Amino acid sequence: MATAAEGRTMQARPHLSVVIPAYDEAARIGDSLVRLVAYLAARSLPSEILVVDDGSTDGTAAVVEAFARHASAVPARLLRNGRNRGKGYSIKHGVLSALGEFVLISDADFSTPIEDLPRLLEPVASGGFGIAIGSRGLAGSRVEKRQPAWREAMGRAFNRIMRALTGLPFLDTQCGFKVMRRDPVLPLFRAARVERFAYDVEILYLARKAGIRVLEVPVVWRDAPGSKVNALSDSFDMLRDVLRIVLRDRRGRYGTLGDGPVAARGAP
Helix, strand or coil: CCCHHHHCCCCCCCCEEEEEEECCCHHHHHHHHHHHHHHHHHCCCCEEEEEEECCCCCCHHHHHHHHHHHCCCCCEEEEECCCCCCHHHHHHHHHHHCCCCEEEEECCCCCCCHHHHHHHHHHHHCCCCCEEEEECCCCCCEEEECCCHHHHHHHHHHHHHHHHHHCCCCCCCCCCEEEEEHHHHHHHHHHCCCCCCCHHHHHHHHHHHHCCCEEEEECEEECCCCCCCCCCHHHHHHHHHHHHHHHHHHCCCCCCCCCCCCEEECCC
């Protein structure tokens, strides 16, 4: 995938790029962007917003374009995949197009509120970690509105199998709120092949190969209706992708990213 940011003449580099993958999010993306801009502008944080439309059919792109035309406080850009490619592809598109020193990856519904940003950004900005991931599974995490019990059970089962297959220690790889220092993670996203919901596992797996330290941070989380994940079929697809990640690595398909420490847990 071509990197638009690499070919662009750099102006004042934003401190933070917010990457939001969006598929059929017309009903809520506008409100999410208003809240996001209000938060960033109030803190005078030099930022940009990149919404990646993943082949939506409900007018998501039109909502984002209209917002971007009037978002003077924080510049916003719409990126298009052309057709539905998946959450992982969308995030890769956004990260490789981002200009900021740091990148926040967030779901469009902001199930983890933007107010939790400092908990992840500060340990990455301090230089101690290259990636911070929001977690619903740690002591200190606060789940204010839960998923249905059967979805939570499937999520726990996926996490156990994922940890057994990959050796990654994280209690929650799938929370849609992550902060990364952009430059060190670019090689990870260029090497990544997973295009759908298991992208998180692949990036964290590659981070371990590259010696990038990852901090798992407790966050607030509120289940939002309208999830695009089919808990049954997508769970099987995700497990298949996790197995492919491990096999791809064993066959040397990722190349050399280095080796090093991967994880720590707890609040910064």
